[in-house]
Every structure is written in structure tokens, then in C-alpha cells.
């Protein structure tokens with residue numbers, strides 16, 4: 093494989109950064125923990141709960157160093173990287189605890205530094221610096237673009253947009269495309285309209301829940317602070333795979349901007365952020381994917397494979413030579429497990445494990461250690477047994493968000509209700525083929541239900557604790573043990 097000069101420079105910059113990170117870490121060991129997942133997966137809530145639990149000394153029986161008292165305290169420290177926004181921890185926490193609301197969607201990368209003072213097993217006092225980096229999973233799915241020409245990307249994107257069911261939502265974009273002449277003169281207005289309609293098509297795919305997680309370019313849906321810039325204003329044109337665009341043509345303009353997207357957006361992200369991570373947790377809203385059906389599940393699996401591709405090491409691809417990930421542990425987590433009765437948590441984990449195993453096979457992955465967990469960063473429900481006729485059914489109790497509906501009833505956001513969470517299917521094979529569906533118990537054992545999860549408000553917390561209220565969770569302690577337990581020995 094030939095390397096270009098710019099790759100060598102890239103490599104040199106990377107080594108310089110690695111050396112700087114390394115020399116800092118000799119004096120104070122630092123772990124950079126990446127937290128990612130597709131939009132709405134639960135990243136913001138996860139980080140807020142994790143930091144709160146650590147700094148308050150939460151109930152974490154399986155997180156050994158905390159439960160045995162070796163962690164003296166964990167405290168926030170000033171933000172390390174000047175060019176990365178700080179994760180707005182205090183606001184998110186106040187929203188969760190005081191207003192009992194979920195925090196707003198976030199669209200950019202952000203970071204928070206936590207210092208954990210602890211006692212080693214041999215008694216020595218130490219501190220570990222934990223840098224937590226929150227970034228949209230959509231950005232990772234851009235990695236394959238780096239080795240793809242504009243023409244190849246355009247032909248793949250258009251082919252996809254002409255398949256059902258995507259074709260239906262691409263209609264408006266296709267109509268505009270038909271009016272464009274790639275060899276005609278470059279035209280900013282035509283390009284703006286094309287980019288807008290193409291972005292709308294991507295967004296509609298996502299909103300309508302089909303093939304939704306695989307929609308590069310990732311920044312079209314998650315623009316961060318780059319919304320509206322030329323590097324984000326392009327669209328695929330019908331052009332031959334091996335052609336050369338005429339000077340100053342529409343085609344040349346689109347191609348130039350596509351290359352700019354790779355240079356100013358994709359490469360810097362992988363170089364400055366991704367390549368510096370030590371550990372990674374990938375959150376997935378697997379329950380919503382079950383709800384949406386087998387296509388959504390297959391789509392999630394494809395997205396997981398795409399994400400895993402980024403962590404793959406040891407393959408002599410151009411990508412792995414430019415961005416050599418140093419991550420040695422990856423945890424895949426199914427979030428929002430509090431929507432299920434605890435008897436189903438293991439099953440949720442098994443389904444995620446299955447998804448991840450298939451994704452590992454698909455990405456021909458070998459590299460960091462991978463594990464899975466089903467968790468709820470903030471547990472919004474409690475469990476109860478509810479009598480229904482002669483049966484006592486395992487149910488969950490919570491306060492549905494105002495406006496949520498079930499069986500014709502609209503909730504006001506104040507009233508607590510008990511609901512019967514669906515039963516996760518046992519036949520995993522059937523689940524992926526669409527033979528088994530997720531069933532709501534309320535519909536009876538043989539009827540298929542259009543089971544929708546109720547969304548609950550964050551929990552009401554017990555007051556009176558001098559340290560302030562603790563947020564209840566599911567398996568956050570196990571998550572911490574996997575991610576950083578070994579660094580606190």
C-alpha cells in the first residue's frame with residue numbers, strides 16, 4: 093500500500109499527540125472514556141448519572157473500589173481541552189433532579205474531567221483522572237468516506253435512495269436531481285437546494301425508522317457547530333464512477349465540497365478525538381429497535397458493525413495506519429432497561445450480545461475486549477406485582493410523561509401508573525427474521541400487540557439524605573467495574 097505525504101504528516105502529528113498524552117499520564121494516570129451512541133441513545137443521561145454517582149458515592153455494590161471504601165472521593169476538575177465544549181453537567185443534573193425532566197438533546201462533542209482519589213490495594217494514595225468524552229455515534233459512521241471518492245459515494249447513496257422504502261421519502265430530492273446537469277456550470281442556489289432536500293430525505297428516513305442508523309454523511313443530521321458551512325453543503329449527483337468533472341461544473345463543485353467535508357470534518361474528528369480514547373462505551377436503544385420491527389433491528393446491527401469497524405486494529409488498511417485506535421475495552425450497553433421488569437434484563441442483554449456477536453463477525457473484528465450490559469442510568473420505574481383477574485403480573489410503576497397515551501388514556505405527567513411491560517421473546521433467531529415480535533402482555537399471549545413503551549418522567553427522589561438525593565440505576569456499577577475497575581487496583 094502506498095502512503096501519501098499527507099498520511100505521513102498525519103502519522104507524525106498523531107505520534108506527537110500520543111507522546112504528550114503519555115508523558116502527562118506518567119505523573120497522573122489518565123483515562124479518556126468515550127461515550128457514544130446514535131441520537132437519543134441515552135448518552136447525556138448516562139454521563140450525568142455516572143458523574144453524580146461517583147462524586148456522591150452512589151450505591152454501587154459491584155463497583156469494587158467504591159463499595160469497599162477505597163475511593164475517597166471523586167471531584168470535577170477544570171476542562172482539559174481548550175477547543176472542546178464542557179459537558180454541562182450541573183444543568184443536566186438540575187433538570188433531572190429538580191425539574192424531574194430529561195435533559196435536552198445535544199448535538200456536539202463535549203467533555204468533562206473527573207479526578208478520583210483512591211487508595212491502592214497496597215494502601216498507597218493515588219488519583220486517577222477520568223476524561224469523559226460525549227460524541228454522536230453518527231460521526232463514526234463517516235469513517236468509510238475517507239477511502240471513498242465523491243463519485244463512488246454518490247452512486248452508492250443514490251442507489252440506496254432508489255430502493256424501497258427509502259424511495260418514497262426521497263421523491264422530492266429525486267425530482268430536484270432530475271433538473272440538475274452535473275456538467276453544467278456550478279451554481280450555489282442549486283447546490284443549496286440539493287443539500288437541503290438531501291438532508292431532509294436523510295432526516296425523514298431516520299424519523300420514519302427505516303434504515304435509519306446508516307445515513308452518512310453523519311454531520312448532515314448531527315451538524316454540531318458546522319451547520320450551513322460549505323463543507324456541509326453538497327449532495328450526490330448522477331455521475332459516472334470513473335469520470336472527471338469539467339472545470340467549474342456543478343459536479344466539480346460538489347466533489348470539492350465532499351473532499352472538504354472529509355478534510356475539515358471527518359479527519360480532524362478521528363485524529364483529535366477518536367484516536368486519543370482509551371476506553372469506549374457504545375449505548376444503544378435496543379428496546380426502541382424491537383418496537384420498530386425486524387428492519388430496525390437489522391439496521392441497528394449494521395450500525396454496530398459500522399461502529400466496530402472504527403475500533404478495528406491490526407488490519408493494514410490506510411484507515412488503521414492513519415487513525416490507530418488505542419482503545420483496549422469496549423462495552424456495548426442496551427439503555428433504558430427500566431422499561432422492563434428485572435426478569436427480562438438478562439434477556440435484553442442476551443439479545444444485545446447476539447446483535448454484537450453478529451456485528452463482530454460482520455466487521456471481521458479483532459482487537460479490544462468487548463462486553464455487553466443492559467442498564468438504566470436513571471431508573472424511572474419501580475417494580476410491583478399487580479393482580480389481574482386470578483393472575484399476579486410482574487409490572488412496573490412510574491409517572492408517564494405528560495401527553496403519553498395508553499389504551500385511550502392521556503397522562504397528565506403527575507399521576508403514577510402500573511403497566512405490564514412486554515415480554516422479550518426467547519426465540520432470538522425468529523426475532524431477527526421478524527417471526528417473533530415483541531409482545532405486550534396486555535394484549536394476551538397470542539395476540540400481537542402494537543406495543544409501545546410509555547415514556548416515564550425521571551423518578552421522585554427520597555429527600556432527607558444529608559448528601560443530597562441519590563439517583564437509582566440498574567447495573568451502572570457493573571458498567572463502571574468493566575470500564576475502569578482495573579485502573580483502580
Ligand SMILES: Nc1nc2c(ncn2[C@@H]2O[C@H](COP(=O)(O)OP(=O)(O)OP(=O)(O)O)[C@@H](O)[C@H]2O)c(=O)[nH]1
Nearest residue numbers: 131132133134135136137194197198468469470472
Ligand atoms: N427511563 C429511562 N429513560 C432514559 C434513560 N436514559 C435516557 N432515557 C430517555 O432517552 C432520552 C434520550 O436520552 P439522552 O441522554 O438525552 O440521549 P443522547 O444520546 O444524549 O441523545 P442526543 O443528545 O439527542 O444525541 C431521554 O430524554 C429519556 O427520555 C434511562 O436511564 N431511563
Ligand SMILES: [Mg+2]
Nearest residue numbers: 135136197198
Ligand atoms: Mg445528548
